[in-house]
Amino acid sequence: MRTCSKYFNLKRVYSWIHPFLLCFIFCIPSHATYYFTTELEAAYKEIVQLKFTEATKRITAEQQRDPHNGLPVYLRSLAETTQLLFSEDEQQYQILKSSESAYLKLLNANNLTTSPYHNFCLAEVKLQWAFVKMKFNDEVNGALNTKQALGLLNENLKTHPAFVPTKKSLGLLNVIIGSVPNSHAWIASSLGFKGNIEAGMNMLQEVIDSKNIYLQEALLFKIIAEQYILNRDSKMESIKLLYAKNPNNILYGYLYAAILCKHSKSEEALTVIERLPENAYESLAVIDYLHGDVLLQHGNYVESRIYFNRFLSEFKGKNLTKDATYKLFLSYWLMNADADANTYWQKITSVGQTTYESDKYAHKIAQANELPNKQLAKIRLYTDGGLYEKGLEVFNETNLSDLLTKKDKIEYYYRAARLFQKSGKTKECMEYYVKVITLSTDTKNNYYFAPNSALQLGYIYVQLKNTPQAKYYFNLAIAYKNHEYENSIEQKAKIALHEIK
Structure with a gap:
């Protein structure tokens, strides 16, 4: 079983790295250089595989072997920041955040400015810590780091146009910044850089085609962009x-x-x-969350609790904890164990944070004390899991007249639309999506049902090659405000509009 004892203990490792690091800072290299050794290549690949302990041992040995090589500094920073991004451990972040300036000082002391790796490594460290700062809600300093990294990368591209690794990072930034939703437009504005999704994807593909050591990292970025941004x-x-x-x-x-x-x-x-x-x-605690989610979709409510509870006990961060608590509630609620369900229902508003949209939704309905309709919740879970026949069975058992609130009536049509869309019944799903939008014009609370209905209709009209209608619905999706999935729906609609121009 995956246990929390398998987590990489950054505090322990930092305690024996730190004295060496401080000593190293004050030793100005006499023959500074940047080069990958076989051991450093292995360490880099281990970091990408989340094998932090093995990678750190190799990096330390290489630093001791040649303290004038700048690449181990960059790789140590990569290992620390990658671990922090996955663990979301606030305590470890407070311990390690000062190491950013130490790493930058080491790289600047290297001062081998003629090497394309010099500005690249400086930019990478800046960017690594930018992502960490934003993860821990320090968006202003994260944006400042990103701006500094952009300057270094653009300078490197100009000075060393044939140096492929620069395009890995510039490609990623082009995609991310080019798809920023309006709620975070201030970040792009402060950077003075709008980003270009197409250019970014082309840069990532160039790195992949080059068979460079950064191939797999670029491929991961490209896959994530294709699936979750584009x-x-x-x-x-x-x-x-x-x-x-x-x-x-x-x-x-x-x-x-x-x-x-x-x-x-x-x-x-x-x-x-x-x-x-x-x-x-x-261990990667979020796997337990995903495991629990899949089991919940299959109706294995008791077994799903094992993984949701383990996620909540092992995960050090705040994201997904509201959603996991909500799903523990569902695991009891859908078995009619209402007293046990209520215990988790009452916890939702007091745990975690509302950065992730699934957490926003859980917090919103719990705060409003809007207990979900059990039949509609089952339809959603079966649809999300691809169990369409079971979803249709529950849908056919659900009477619209039994739904007492307007929210539930709107959700009834929305769940039907999602179920029919995913099972290939395009005509039926379109009719239901239109009903969702029509009914949602005068609702008191803004939910994501109408915005996502508009987004999905936009996608359907793209497939039907009806560009005017597709544009209409994508713009309608953007027009909806103050709902829990506003950022992602707006982002997807804006990208879709850009692609059909």
Whole structure:
């Protein structure tokens, strides 16, 4: 079983790294350089695989072997920040955040400005800590880091145009900043950089085609962008192949399972999850969350609790905790164990934070004390899991006249639309999506049902090659404000509008 004892203990490692690091800062290199050794290449690949303990040992040995090589500094920063991004451990962040300036000082002391790796490594460290700062809600300093990284990367591209690694990071930033929703437009404005999604994807592809050491990192970025930013649902072959070649890689396995779930292929996702190595790498708590989610979709309510509870006990961060608590509530609520369900219902508003949209939704309905309709909740879970026949069975058993609130009536049509869309009944789903939008004009509370209905109608009209109607519905999706999925729906609609111009 994956246990919390397998987590990489950053505090312990930092305690024996720190004295060496301080000593190193004050030793100005006499023959500074940047170069990958076989051991450093292995360490880099281990970081991408989340094998932090092994990577750190190799990096330390290489720093001791040649203290004038700047690449171990960059790799140590990469290991720390990657671990922080996955663990979301606030305590470890407070311990480690000062190391950013130490790493930058080491790299600047190297002062080998003629090497393309010099500005690249400086930019990478800046960018690594930018992502960490934003993860821990320090968006202003995260944006400042990003701006500084952009300057270094653009300078490197100009000075060393043939240096491929620069395009890995610039490509990623072009995609991310080019797809920023309006709520975070201030970040793009402060950077003085609008980003360009197409240019960014081309840069990432160039890195992949070059067979550079950064190939797999660029491929991961491209896969994530295709699935979660560009919504290119057909692009599954890359992650499928990557996982097939690396079946023991916990990161690739998790990402493949998550994408399968996104496509409502929960049976396949469950197979991938159950085949992941139990003790090979440091535990990734979010896998327990995903495992619980799949089991809940299948109606295995009792078993799903094992994984949701383990996620909540092992995960050090605040994201997904409201949603996991809500799903523990559902696991009892849908078995009519209302007293136990109420225990978790009461906890939702007091745990975690509302950065993730699923957490926003859980918090919103719990705060309003809007207990979900059990039949509609089952339809949603079966639809999300790809169990369409079971979903249709519950839908046919549900009478619209039994639904007492307007929200439930709107959700009834929305759940029907999602079920019919995913099971290939385009005409029926379109009719239901239109009903959702029509009924939602005068509702007191803004929910995501109408905005996502508009978004899905936009996608359908793109497939039908009806561009005017597609544009109408994408713009309608953007027009809805103050709902829990506003950022992602607006982002997807804006990208879709850009692609059909």
